[in-house]
Amino acid sequence: MTNELQVYIDGEYYPKSQAKISVYDHGFLYGDGVFEGIREYNGAVFKLKEHVDRLYRSAHAIMLQIPLTKQEMVKAVVETLCKNKMKDSYIRLIVSRGLGDLGLDPRKCPKPTVIIITDTINIRAGNAKETGITTMFSWVRRNPVDATTHEIKSLNYLNSILAKIEANANGVDEAICLEPSGCIAEGVGENIFIVKNGELLTPPTSTGALAGITAEVVSKLCIELGLKLTVANLTPFMMFTADEAFFTGTAMELVPIREVNKRTIGDGKPGPVTKKLMVGFQKVIEDPSQGTKI
Ligand code: PXG
Numbered sequence: 001m002t003n004e005l006q007v008y009i010d011g012e013y014y015p016k017s018q019a020k021i022s023v024y025d026h027g028f029l030y031g032d033g034v035f036e037g038i039r040e041y042n043g044a045v046f047k048l049k050e051h052v053d054r055l056y057r058s059a060h061a062i063m064l065q066i067p068l069t070k071q072e073m074v075k076a077v078v079e080t081l082c083k084n085k086m087k088d089s090y091i092r093l094i095v096s097r098g099l100g101d102l103g104l105d106p107r108k109c110p111k112p113t114v115i116i117i118t119d120t121i122n123i124r125a126g127n128a129k130e131t132g133i134t135t136m137f138s139w140v141r142r143n144p145v146d147a148t149t150h151e152i153k154s155l156n157y158l159n160s161i162l163a164k165i166e167a168n169a170n171g172v173d174e175a176i177c178l179e180p181s182g183c184i185a186e187g188v189g190e191n192i193f194i195v196k197n198g199e200l201l202t203p204p205t206s207t208g209a210l211a212g213i214t215a216e217v218v219s220k221l222c223i224e225l226g227l228k229l230t231v232a233n234l235t236p237f238m239m240f241t242a243d244e245a246f247f248t249g250t251a252m253e254l255v256p257i258r259e260v261n262k263r264t265i266g267d268g269k270p271g272p273v274t275k276k277l278m279v280g281f282q283k284v285i286e287d288p289s290q291g292t293k294i
Contacts, residue, residue: 008080008116016119025113027096030104031155033112034058037121037189037250038091040081044291045091046250048074050213055093058153066095067112074292080116081294090121090251096155123189123251125173129278132258132270133173133247135187137236138163142177142185142208149208150186160188174247176239176260179207184234190249191215192234192257194242195273200229201238214248221280227273236261244271254281 007019014020027033038051052070059066068076077091094115100108125133140162143149148156163175167188176192179185186192186209193202193215200222205211222229239245243266245257254277256270270278284290 005117005119006080006083008076008114010114011076013080013083019115019117021096021113021115022099024099024101025096026098026100026104026106026109027094027113027155029100029102030097031158032062032104032106032109033094033096033155034062034064034153035095035155036091036093036153038077038093039250039285040086040089040091040118040294041285041291042288043087044288044293045077045081046285046291047213047217048077048292050216051093052077054153054211054213055095059095061152062154063106064095064097064112066114068114073114076114077116077118078292078294080118084118086118088120089118092117092119094155121251124253124255128173128255129253130270132256132265132268134259135174135176135257136167136170136172136261137178137184138166138175140166140175140177142179144180145206145208150210151205151208153210157189164188172259174257178236179203179209182235183207184236184239185209186212187247187249187252190247190252190255193218193229193246193248194234194239195244195271196238196242198227198243198273200227200273201232201234202229203234204231207233212248214250214253217281217284218248218254218277221277221284225276225280227277239265242266244274246270246274246277253285254278 004015167175185207191212
């Protein structure tokens with residue numbers, strides 16, 4: 001039990017094996033809560049402010065009052081990382097509605113539960129960055145924007161999980177989710193970009209996609225590198241006939257897509273625009289000024 005990772009729950013630290021919450025927590029009973037996934041690179045938390053801001057926006061949208069100020073949340077994240085002596089980690093912030101009874105009424109939950117996990121994540125196949133990954137359009141449509149939209153980073157991820165199950169069942173690396181009218185929204189936990197004639201295209205958040213922080217980094221990189229990026233509705237046909245495509249996300253980082261529903265994208269190899277952005281992205285994450293030093 002020595003050297004076990006310590007998990008923050010409501011201001012106290014518990015060893016990973018003892019870090020538990022009540023079965024009456026509405027995060028567990030109803031998926032009522034919000035979360036963030038953040039990376040720490042070489043002792044600096046990447047875009048911590050942006051992730052904390054998004055956490056509070058998600059909470060605001062579900063009328064959940066986080067019992068810490070943003071500054072206190074940042075301090076708690078840094079303290080948890082220091083306690084675990086971590087330099088490269090994956091940080092999971094979770095704020096659930098908290099302990100209640102078996103009725104779904106959030107008013108039954110007087111105090112939200114705040115959890116900070118600092119661990120590692122690996123969702124990519126070993127050589128995904130070199131070879132690219134295979135994908136498929138899932139039959140599971142993204143929830144409409146006037147339902148449990150993925151614009152909110154909520155604890156309701158069954159929509160993404162159903163799509164992921166479909167990819168797994170078909171022996172494909174990742175699923176792509178379409179929005180109700182059939183345009184492309186995003187991956188299960190990644191934003192998506194395509195390249196056509198040297199220019200980039202990505203879907204708007206009105207497809208119910210999350211406004212990704214990695215996608216934002218990539219759009220800034222496009223400006224720096226003089227690449228044209230347009231936010232536009234993308235049809236499955238546009239994806240089939242793209243020259244290049246890639247996913248962005250905190251966990252996935254920037255990963256080329258080489259196939260969609262058995263159609264090869266471009267020549268099936270990471271293309272020049274994707275490669276250029278991957279090099280640029282690596283530089284950004286290695287730049288300590290982009291992160292919060294712990
Ligand atoms: N779309 C959705 C639905 C997400 O959940 C992204 C896009 C990418 O956003 P960022 O800000 O990370 O660039 C996400 C991110 C996990 C996990 O298991 C969570 C995400 C991605 C991958 C894994 O914690 N969410």
